[in-house]
Amino acid sequence: MKKVMLKTTLSLAVALASTQIFAAGFAINEQSISGMGTGFAGRSSSADDASTIYGNPAGMSRIKREQVTGGFAMLDAHTDISQASSSPNSGTNKGDMVPFIAVPMGYYVKPIDDHWAFGIGVYAPFGLVTDYESNFAGRYFGSKSDVKVVTMQPTVSYAFNDKVSIGFGPTINRIDGTLESNLSVTQAAPDGQVKIKGNDTALGYNIGILAQLTDSTRVGLTYHSKVKYKLEGDTKVYYGLLAAVQQNPNQKYDASLGLTTPESVDFSVTHQIDDKWTVYAGSTWTRWSRLQEITVNNKDVPAGLSSQFGTITEEQNWHDTWAHAIGASYQLNKEWVLRTGLSVDQSPTNNVDRSPRIPTGDRTIFSIGAGWSPTEDLTIDVAYSYLKEESVKIHNENDRGQTYDAKYENSANGFGVGATYRF
Template sequence: MKKVMLKTTLSLAVTLASTQIFAAGFAINEQSISGMGTGFAGRSSVADDASTIFGNPAGMSRLKREQVTGGVAMLDAHTDISHASSSPNLDGTNKGDMVPFIAVPMGYYVKPIDDQWAVGVGMYAPFGLVTDYENGFAGKYFGSKSDVKVVTLQPTVSYAFNDKVSIGFGPTINRIQGTLESDLSITQAAPDGHVRIKGDDTALGYNIGVLAQLTDSTRVGLTYHSKVKYKLEGDTKVNYGLLPLIGQSKDQKYDASLDLTTPESVDFSVTHELDDQWTLYAGSTWTRWSRLKEITVENKGVPGPLGSQFGEITEDQNWHDTWAHAIGTSYKLNKQWVLRTGLSFDQAPTNNVDRSPRIPTGDRTIFSLGAGWSPTDDLTIDVAYSYLKEEAVKVNNKNDRGQTYNAKYENWANGFGVGATYRF
């Protein structure tokens, strides 16, 4: 019984992952359209526009004009589910169309104060997903719908020690909201119930970075994104189907809470200008996903004998730290046009034992293309396209009611981005 309830009310942390996201775990990469074109290679060393507020806040020192950068990334994910089996045999479906077409917006503003100081503010989405399996999904006891959003507001300041070295810092104000749904079976003889859990919280973190111009043609950057501790509070609504043993209505609502820490990450990258036309980028990001060892959900007021089983529920996750690597290049065709491309490799933090239908992800390879068009010195319009392909992974789930779901997942996705920078 413990595993049954946990799989249905599984915490907001684990369900953030999805094939719609172009970074591993439950992170989102899409905070910059210009960066998307090079596969985010050189993220912490480029500083081409105001999106450097996220990539490396020290990069604001390179922006000599007041400017606004905004954009939206559109993500279209696909999944093939094969070799699926479930117990009891519910004759369920495995269509795989679980991720709707979604958009991820972003916006930044930077104002140089003098030759040393610059200030700015950014708003972006560091984590989030929407997944919605079809009615009758064979794995419905292990997750049917998830809708999670994290929005971050980051006021930022940078300081240039000289024309070679600068630093930047920005506190982050992070708002998380989530809704999860799954089917629930108390006994095999009773009709299925339904679980819906909602929660939200606001928490603080910070980003800090350093940027160094090593030579006239080579620049390096290092950025640290802090962990963020949340205590999500909300409610769990349960329809038990038929449950006369507790002498209450089959529809119940309980207060729910969850402690969640999103992991810190470190990004190091290099930007090297070969000549007036070609620029090379390379970078690596380490993320401390090993913080997610287990998830504990607390539901208050669960009545009768169910209280001891569903009051505090824990599930092992055993995620591991990951590395992501990217290389890219850009080519200045002329004064108006720059062309970009990149290749990224991103490890998945999940393991073969604990992977579920909510997080059916594996290691990823991402190929990217992009372009920037500057019709005037004041305006640049950026576009980007990315293709993501994951290794095939297996899901093997079982709970204490004898329910199982086993399947092979093959995921891929297309990403489209459009943005603009206007300089005052």
């Protein structure tokens, strides 16, 4: 029972875990459509539009006209589940638990003078929606997750000269989550449910430096800080059998858990070969090792149930990861630029603690994109990415004798569309 409860509750923290979004762990990459086209290879050095507020706030120094950039990244994910077994031996394994979703973003940059620029951005750094079928065989270890993190980032940049600039922006981060798992009182009982809701607002910051090393080569370094949350909400327990209800009526407890999203460091290089070709390369390190365990505290739990629903801790043992990317763009003519990129992204999970909520492995992502500028004031960007994960296996069990074992193979198609308008 203890572990059934925890598999839902821990997801308030880690079911941000983007099972199919295009970054490992529970990070989302899609904060820029132009960057999506090159696989985000030049995220901290390209500064192509106002989305540099996220990629590298120092990049605002390269934007010479007031501008607005916005767009959506849309995800069509697919999961094949095979070699599945469970106890009790019942349920389905359809997979494809991620609905078609869209990730929005929006940015505004205004140059103030030759040195200063101001901007503000709104984007989603983390998020997840998974929704298994009602009779999913692994429902005791996670049936539904809907978690969103939205960040607003006011930002300033300062150019020391035409070679070096810095940028800084505090982040205001809002997290909201709703998670569900099934609960069986006895092996013969109809399922009940455990539902968790929680939210919090917390502060962080992004800081970056951009350097024009030569006329053709530019490097950028960006630090995204950790953000420490204390989620407050409630835990609701619904029993599914009348006899069980008489013995254990439905319960509602005030719940809290601490979560620190990890810091990351992104370094990238942009090199313009000639008037047509530009190449990009970048690497990102993320400190996922912050997530070693999850502890949930439920208040005012009766003494007879405190061992099940009081303080619950589960090991996660995530490890730090690296992501690497290369990309290129080709200026076809004055109006059109074509882009492509390839990236690889490690998963922070391990074979022991992986669950149906986070059935992810290392990823390879291929991207293409284009930018169309019908006028000097408007650019429309489109991008497509294909993600393929290595197959992974999960093994979950709890002290009620319930188990779930399966092999997951995940893939996804991503589509992005955005626009930049210059005033």
